[in-house]
Amino acid sequence: NAGVTQTPKFRILKIGQSMTLQCTQDMNHNYMYWYRQDPGMGLKLIYYSVGAGITDKGEVPNGYNVSRSTTEDFPLRLELAAPSQTSVYFCASSHRDSYHQETQYFGPGTRLLVL
Amino acid sequence: GQNIDQPTEMTATEGAIVQINCTYQTSGFNGLFWYQQHAGEAPTFLSYNVLDGLEEKGRFSSFLSRSKGYSYLLLKELQMKDSASYLCAVRAPWAGSYQLTFGKGTKLSVIP
Numbered sequence: 001n002a003g004v005t006q007t008p009k010f011r012i013l014k015i016g017q018s019m020t021l022q023c024t025q026d027m028n029h030n031y032m033y034w035y036r037q038d039p040g041m042g043l044k045l046i047y048y049s050v051g052a053g054i055t056d057k058g059e060v061p062n063g064y065n066v067s068r069s070t071t072e073d074f075p076l077r078l079e080l081a082a083p084s085q086t087s088v089y090f091c092a093s094s095h096r097d098s099y100h101q102e103t104q105y106f107g108p109g110t111r112l113l114v115l
Numbered sequence: 116g117q118n119i120d121q122p123t124e125m126t127a128t129e130g131a132i133v134q135i136n137c138t139y140q141t142s143g144f145n146g147l148f149w150y151q152q153h154a155g156e157a158p159t160f161l162s163y164n165v166l167d168g169l170e171e172k173g174r175f176s177s178f179l180s181r182s183k184g185y186s187y188l189l190l191k192e193l194q195m196k197d198s199a200s201y202l203c204a205v206r207a208p209w210a211g212s213y214q215l216t217f218g219k220g221t222k223l224s225v226i227p
């Protein structure tokens with residue numbers, strides 16, 4: 001299993017450009033998440049999904065959109081890039097057992113610089 | 116609201132023992148996680164506590180006291196490769212579901 005994969009690894013965007021960060025998992029996990037991590041700060045939840053066709057906002061959703069058409073893929077879309085979106089983006093997936101316990105597994109991250 | 120506090124940085128000597136503390140104030144509680152994150156890499160799962168007490172896993176142990184809103188991660192026989200950030204995360208109710216809230220992380224430097 002590859003686990004959680006993300007592309008691209010690194011990207012530079014100009015202000016106002018758009019892009020999609022890709023995330024794929026091969027563990028058949030129902031739950032998927034997008035976080036951003038800024039220097040010296042904790043991971044902040046952007047969006048999450050509890051299954052194909054279902055998405056919900058996290059703590060910092062403004063400026064982002066997501067979709068979940070399949071179990072495996074959970075792309076994150078930036079429509080109008082702003083310098084405040086310069087960050088490292090991590091995708092994660094998890095499975096909840098019958099006791100509602102879960103462990104999140106993270107992808108390698110995408111480093112985004114908006115200039 | 117959710118608030119998780121942990122020290123920003125710690126330094127310890129190779130072969131020694133180090134304890135990284137985490138205190139939390141959250142609206143509800145459904146488990147506490149510790150993750151390790153090497154510089155430039157993804158967080159990786161270390162431990163999970165949902166009941167009070169100590170969970171031991173090799174050189175790593177994690178303790179939880181729910182009444183005190185307190186946890187610690189204990190690393191024994193420190194190795195240079197243990198130099199990393201250690202993230203404390205609490206699973207708590209969020210908008211009808213459960214989500215993780217992360218602390219800012221503790222950067223541990225292991226010196227010879």
